[in-house]
Amino acid sequence: MDSFYYAWVGFLSGVAATSTWEQLLDIVKLSFTGQASYHLWFMVMIIPFYFLFPLFRLTISKNRKWQVNFTVVTAAFAVNMIFVYTLSKGKIYNDDPQLGFIFNYLDRNFLFWIFYFILGGLVGLYYDHWKTFVRKTWVFSLGLLAICMYIIYAKVSRINAGVTDNPYLFSADVTAPLKPFMMVTILLLICLLFSLAEKIATRHNWPANLLSTFGKYSFGAYLIHAFALRLTNFLAISYLGVIGVFAQTVISFALCSLLSLILCIGISKNRSSAGELLVGRV
Known part of the structure; x- marks a missing residue:
């Protein structure tokens, strides 16, 4: 599939390699760096999670008290928030001699998504408790999400008021996921969508x-x-x-x-x- 997108992007760019060997090398490079298409970084980003899975299993365990596991997940959220905040403020950039490798090899992007992975492990350990938590807090989560959506609406409205050339694309950056505000919004969405999906799944209808x-x-x-x-x-x-x-x-x-x-x-x-x-x- 990486090769398909490589060929597609290469065709659109109109830039061809000078030999078949160079084409093959480009395909390998694009596949392993996640740069064949804008979304294929995800395919290489999950590889470190597989390699580091034994380590992640040490961070949370069913043999520990839930308070300890919850503290670990909270710490992961704080660290992830620091990473995302640093990125959103331009402290991490392509030419950075220490951290520029994150952009050149997109599997390193896993650093910005660690919290979600560990959160999934916590939910798996305490699935029934998670369902109870979501059911009891959905109104509160909905209220907070409404505030977040209003903030997003206000930002997009300001962009539309000031941009005359393609506000549709400019507005898309407002909801880029690697921002502290969007981390909170995504977490609220996870809770609400889980609750909604659970309700829908219990019924036998077209939704x-x-x-x-x-x-x-x-x-x-x-x-x-x-x-x-x-x-x-x-x-x-x-x-x-x-x-x-x-x-x-x-x-x-x-x-x-x-x-x-x-x-x-x-x-x-x-x-x-x-x-x-x-x-x-x-």
Whole structure:
């Protein structure tokens, strides 16, 4: 799949290698650095988590008191917040002689996502307690999320008021995930979406079936969404500018999700190994 995106991005850039050997070297380099396409950094970023999994298992354990495990996760949140704050303030940059490697080798990005990984381990250890916590605090979480969404709305509105050239793309940076504010927003969203998904999953209706289908094809949909997003962004920018950036974003998100799912389902109908290679075994 990395090779597919490499070829796609290379075709769009119009820059070709001078030999087949150089092309192969470029494919290997782009695949292992996560730079073949904007979203493939995730594929290489999860590799360190696999290598360091034994170490992470030492940080939280079912053999310890829950207070100790909770303290570890809280400390991970604080450290992760410091990393993200430093990045958002421009303290980490490409030419930094000490930390520039983070941008050149995107698997190092795992440093900015450690908290979420450890949080997943904590939830796995105390799943029933997690469900109880989410159910009891969803109103409080919803209130905090409403405040966060208002702040996002205000920031996007200010951008739209001051930017005349493509506010749709400029506004996208507001919700970039590697910012302290967005870490809090994402955490609130995790709680609320978990609660909502749990309610939907208990029912036998079309929302539950749709959610199950998205879960079934989630890996392939993630890989192909960059291609789908290119199409929906073109639609939003070229034809939907009159409806405003908020409506553009919602429509682009919905269409991108739906198109990614449809493409994955279509590819999966190919029962050869090629279908499994592209979207995973379903």
